[in-house]
Amino acid sequence: MNTLRFVALCCLLAIVVESKRSWRTEDQFEIELISKNQTSIQARFRRLRKVGKYLVNIYVKYLADVGAAYTKQLKGKRDRHADGYYYIDTGNVLEPGTLYEMAVYQRRPHRSLKRIDVTTDCSVYTYSCMTSRRESCLEREQLCDGFDDCLDKSDEEWLNSTCAVTLPERPVPPPPPVDTPCMTALIASLGLTKDSDHGVTDPERPTCDENGHYAPVKCDAATCHCIHPLNGKILKTRSDFNPFVDHDFTGICMKKYNRILARANKRKNKDSAPQAHLPETLPPLLGAESPELAPL
Known part of the structure; x- marks a missing residue:
């Protein structure tokens, strides 16, 4: 009995020490x-030391x-710069006016x-102001609409009977091509095909991206799949999400998507590409009257 108490006390002490260590790490580590x-x-x-x-x-x-x-x-010296820092550069992969969380794990x-x-x-097509203690991006429809969205009420200012804030019109993206397999399946599932007398019963409508291909990721209630962009077949399945194991499921699907299209x-x-055709018979060598080689 004393042994069990001792083991339980040691486990509890280890948990407390590890918790304090994690708190201390959070305080020391800065992004x-x-x-x-x-x-x-x-x-x-x-x-961070020992990481x-x-x-x-x-x-x-x-x-x-x-x-x-x-x-x-x-990892290690391979990715660490000479000034001792690890650098993060996302490139142009994020959406404008979106709240993101950046997390660094060991x-x-x-x-x-x-x-x-x-x-x-x-973006240039939205108006930036502070709302609810953080920066927000307002669409044109939210300006001078009678509701104060910004804390300073700058979105409701009028000048000579017109809204003081003006924004350029957002360009309308071109429609996706309709001759791709995904768009063809989507039109068929909606019952819009010219050669069909009736629509599909309980159709499973595909999700097409802006290029008319099948969207790279498809999720249901509990599972997500990587989808082939040309035929819509499942490439890879995940039954759950783990921030350490499945941290970039969408990125994995996008890599497969781009590789298949490439x-x-x-x-x-x-x-x-035009094919170069060789002649059926080669011309005779210069200075020779027969296909045999000319004497030296």
Whole structure:
């Protein structure tokens, strides 16, 4: 009995020590935001003592299960700059005016080191102001509509009977092509085909992207799949989401999506390229009257 009490006391002490260690790590570790714009974020952090491998995830706040918009693994001296910092540069993969959460983890053992919130800049087609203690982007329809969306009420200012804030019109994207397999299946599922007398009963309508291909990710109540962009078949399945194991499911699907389309375009260009045809018989050598070689 005394042995069991001793083991339980040791386990409790280990839990308390580890908790204090995690709190101390959160206080010591800092993520420094360098710059941001409408579609990208640049940040950096210093190496933490006795931590050699890091995992960086950036995802839409409160939507971590949807998948990371950006992920990167950093390791040792290979990724550390001469100034002692690890640098994060998302490139132009983020959405304007969106609240993101940047999380840095220790990979082994898995534990969270730091999380910060970053809001990307608003696009030129929206109005930026402070609402509910954070920056928000307002559409044209929200300006001078009789409701104070901004804390300073700047979105409701009038000048000579017109709204003081003017925004350019957002361009309308071109419609996707209708001759792709996904769009053909979508039109058929809606019962809009000219050669059919009636629509499909309880159709499973596909999701097409702006290029007319099958969307790279398809999710149901409990499972997400990677989808082939040309035929809509399932490529890979995940039954759950884990921030350490499944941290970039959307990114994995996008890599497969781009790889398949690149192979298809390469094959299409190869088939459409003109072929060089060799003559059936070679001309005789100069200075020789017969196909045999001329004497030296």
